[in-house]
Amino acid sequence: MDLKTRMQNVAVVGAAGKMGSGIALLLALDMAYRALEEPSATFVLNLIDMNDSGLQGLVRYIRDQAQKDGERQMNRLRHLYRDQPRLVENADMVQAFVAEVQLHLRTGKTLALAKDAQLVFEAAFEKEEIKFQIYDELALLCPPETFFLTNTSSIPLHVIADHCGIRGRLIGFHFYNPPAVQKLLEVIPPEGCDPELLDVAAQLAANLRKKTVPSRDIAGFIGNGHFMRDGLHCIRELERLAPEHGFTRALYLVEKVSRDYLLRPMGMFQLIDYVGIDVFQLILRVMDKYLQAGLHSGLVDRILEQGVKGGQTSSGGQKDGFLKYEKGKPVAIYDPATQAYVPMAAFQAEADALLGEHPDPALTWKALSRDPDKETKLRAYFSALKRLASLGATLARDHAASSRDVALGLVQQGVAARPEDVNEVLTLGFFHLYGPVNDFLD
Amino acid sequence: MKTMHKPVYLAAGAYTVSLGTGRPEFNPRKERPGLDHYLKESGAKTLAQISDPGAIDESVIGNFMAARFNHQGHLGSLMTIVDPALEYKPALRVEGACASGGLALASAIKSVLSGMADVVLVMGVEVQNTVKAIYCADFLAGAGWYDGERKDGHAYFFPGKFSDRAGAYAAKVGPGLAREGFAHWYRNAVESARLNSDAQEHFNKAGDLLAQGRTPPNAKAFTEHLNLYDCSKVSDGAASILVASEEGWRRLGLARQDVVEIAGYGQMAANLTTPPPDPAEMTTCVRAIDQAKAMAGIGIQDVGVCEVHDCFTVSGLLLTEALGIAAPGCGAQAVLDGLTRRDGLYPTNTGGGLVGYGHPTGATGVRMAVDLWRQLTGRAGGYQVDVRKDHGIMVSMGGNDKTVVSLVARR
Numbered sequence: 001m002d003l004k005t006r007m008q009n010v011a012v013v014g015a016a017g018k019m020g021s022g023i024a025l026l027l028a029l030d031m032a033y034r035a036l037e038e039p040s041a042t043f044v045l046n047l048i049d050m051n052d053s054g055l056q057g058l059v060r061y062i063r064d065q066a067q068k069d070g071e072r073q074m075n076r077l078r079h080l081y082r083d084q085p086r087l088v089e090n091a092d093m094v095q096a097f098v099a100e101v102q103l104h105l106r107t108g109k110t111l112a113l114a115k116d117a118q119l120v121f122e123a124a125f126e127k128e129e130i131k132f133q134i135y136d137e138l139a140l141l142c143p144p145e146t147f148f149l150t151n152t153s154s155i156p157l158h159v160i161a162d163h164c165g166i167r168g169r170l171i172g173f174h175f176y177n178p179p180a181v182q183k184l185l186e187v188i189p190p191e192g193c194d195p196e197l198l199d200v201a202a203q204l205a206a207n208l209r210k211k212t213v214p215s216r217d218i219a220g221f222i223g224n225g226h227f228m229r230d231g232l233h234c235i236r237e238l239e240r241l242a243p244e245h246g247f248t249r250a251l252y253l254v255e256k257v258s259r260d261y262l263l264r265p266m267g268m269f270q271l272i273d274y275v276g277i278d279v280f281q282l283i284l285r286v287m288d289k290y291l292q293a294g295l296h297s298g299l300v301d302r303i304l305e306q307g308v309k310g311g312q313t314s315s316g317g318q319k320d321g322f323l324k325y326e327k328g329k330p331v332a333i334y335d336p337a338t339q340a341y342v343p344m345a346a347f348q349a350e351a352d353a354l355l356g357e358h359p360d361p362a363l364t365w366k367a368l369s370r371d372p373d374k375e376t377k378l379r380a381y382f383s384a385l386k387r388l389a390s391l392g393a394t395l396a397r398d399h400a401a402s403s404r405d406v407a408l409g410l411v412q413q414g415v416a417a418r419p420e421d422v423n424e425v426l427t428l429g430f431f432h433l434y435g436p437v438n439d440f441l442d
Numbered sequence: 443m444k445t446m447h448k449p450v451y452l453a454a455g456a457y458t459v460s461l462g463t464g465r466p467e468f469n470p471r472k473e474r475p476g477l478d479h480y481l482k483e484s485g486a487k488t489l490a491q492i493s494d495p496g497a498i499d500e501s502v503i504g505n506f507m508a509a510r511f512n513h514q515g516h517l518g519s520l521m522t523i524v525d526p527a528l529e530y531k532p533a534l535r536v537e538g539a540c541a542s543g544g545l546a547l548a549s550a551i552k553s554v555l556s557g558m559a560d561v562v563l564v565m566g567v568e569v570q571n572t573v574k575a576i577y578c579a580d581f582l583a584g585a586g587w588y589d590g591e592r593k594d595g596h597a598y599f600f601p602g603k604f605s606d607r608a609g610a611y612a613a614k615v616g617p618g619l620a621r622e623g624f625a626h627w628y629r630n631a632v633e634s635a636r637l638n639s640d641a642q643e644h645f646n647k648a649g650d651l652l653a654q655g656r657t658p659p660n661a662k663a664f665t666e667h668l669n670l671y672d673c674s675k676v677s678d679g680a681a682s683i684l685v686a687s688e689e690g691w692r693r694l695g696l697a698r699q700d701v702v703e704i705a706g707y708g709q710m711a712a713n714l715t716t717p718p719p720d721p722a723e724m725t726t727c728v729r730a731i732d733q734a735k736a737m738a739g740i741g742i743q744d745v746g747v748c749e750v751h752d753c754f755t756v757s758g759l760l761l762t763e764a765l766g767i768a769a770p771g772c773g774a775q776a777v778l779d780g781l782t783r784r785d786g787l788y789p790t791n792t793g794g795g796l797v798g799y800g801h802p803t804g805a806t807g808v809r810m811a812v813d814l815w816r817q818l819t820g821r822a823g824g825y826q827v828d829v830r831k832d833h834g835i836m837v838s839m840g841g842n843d844k845t846v847v848s849l850v851a852r853r
Contacts (some may be wrong), residue, residue, distance in 0.1 A: 071574060071576045074576055075596075075597050077597075078596075078597055081593075082593075085593070088588070088592050089580040089591050089592065090576050090579060090580050090597055091575060091577050091581070
């Protein structure tokens, strides 16, 4: 069965979640364009989630985003609606397109909604038991030709496939957040994956205009394989510096180095907050279970026990975690000893002085990210960083070296086929300006 | 040949900031001023230049699409908010797409010539940033023929129409020369706008304007022959000026050096339902300009300052030819040779024009008259040029060269 036929009945499980809603949107738009190109076919997108209000929010989200997409794709819409005499103005066509997108949506709380689906996308919570439960049920409900595409980001997929009896029919289709915007798609075919599924996945990724990077089916894959270990490096540095400088100052130092000295879009602790400290812990646990590589942080366990979780609000706002946020910007740092946030303003100047010389304070991730001469400027920057003896420069070099070792380790373990694949995941999926495997500091 | 059987003058011009992208105070996510704000601000600036608003006999306002952009009709009545002295006197709204401001001027001239008025307050207003650009394109497409053209038109209807003209022009003069002409027009516009604190591009700090202007058009993202720098932006703003007889401006407490004489004007419409006879020429503009020059008894050699309707850079080049500054097909070279620059033989669009100042559609024709009046009376401040001849000329165009008003002013 070709992709065109399979796209006529699709389901998304966990559709109202952060990742599920983005995947649902991408599929809803793709389906609407297909329907306009092939008016005789029927298309159905089944959106399944446990949460009624989440599903209502999802339909609203898809409707709003469909309008924006229609506005962006106006020339395409004018072409598609060229034979509809009553649709004349851009506004008429955008309105018709939004209605078309909504026409295919079916929402529900039970997996039974997926029973006729030829493709099932799953973006459930990253817990083995939950995934087992879902696929056990789907294996019984869906016809044998149904393919399953999972957004699982750390659990080895062969474990799920074997447990639920869907070997060959399951593939990792790991989007990055937000799925509608992020170009990267990590594709993880477990051993024994049906070649037709591989083909369908490749075509679909191309249709959704995603850049695919292949990863082997080893816990954490490439993205989390690097992120978790990179995060643990920063936590270790924090714990090493804390006795001398105090916890909050030490966290500030590591955070600033990982953001400003390494020219990343956000510091490591802000990134962990963004993902959610609980999610970070969960992925560490999954990876450690299968890899037995000491991937664990007592600090993460401790602050979660204190109820500090980070993550996003339903409207996309940042919840407080390692850092406290005001209008999305970090303003204070959590101290687990006192269980209170300490304003950064209280020690920022002193801590900045401690970090010492920065190779080029004017050079920021934001400024460089749109600079056509980025590569040359990065080389000059790291060349200067290499020569500095300041604490900030030393911590940055150590962090860069650790990140590179992690990346090369992923290649050595066979998770990534090539260093370039790791670089691509970090630059596309994490918006880094450069990949960890580079010669900037050689 | 019809003539001005008595002298008619322009006086006390003013306009507001052209608000839209590029201005630091513009924030599409925040509430912005509406029609009434712009009318009051511009009107007050004009009335502040005269001794007695009560001397105004009637008012006329040019506006294109307030009914869609702002859900507001009945603008003749609305414009009385400018001053209580305007109440219980004639007030009229006129519409001729982007030439609405030009039509308002023509209407006022006729009122004065008819003897029914000695002082007419002429205003133009448009507030367009109420909708996203893609819907703004729908509203502005109303300047074309809806039943016959809109369905098959470009998503950005008028950029599509003028892209066709740019393509025809490139075919006529060569694509390299055409693109250089467009790029130089853009550079001149922004350089003038930088001197005009009310201009939308006043804060444009781009280093290499020619490089921007040379950006290859991207048909997939926009149009086949025009890039975004070739286009005037979506703008909000208003302009106002007085059209008066000699008795009228004396009644306002003004002196001869405060006013300029309207030496001639041309006004005409062409068939909205037919395509341009030659897309590489502004045929209606040529005729209206010729009529205005003939009524004034002048040639282009007598002109020291020009205002043209450069809704797109290609319009700027075609109108350079229509004015007679360059022969047909030679507009791009004339612009490259600097003839239309601020220090050129025919300083053109000295406050930035539509590309540089902005294009609040209904206000544009009136804004052009204000800039002409300012230059001829030495009131252009930071963007004043050395006007070496006694005449200035403007051409206000609506739609795809369908409604045109050209006006010659004499100091």
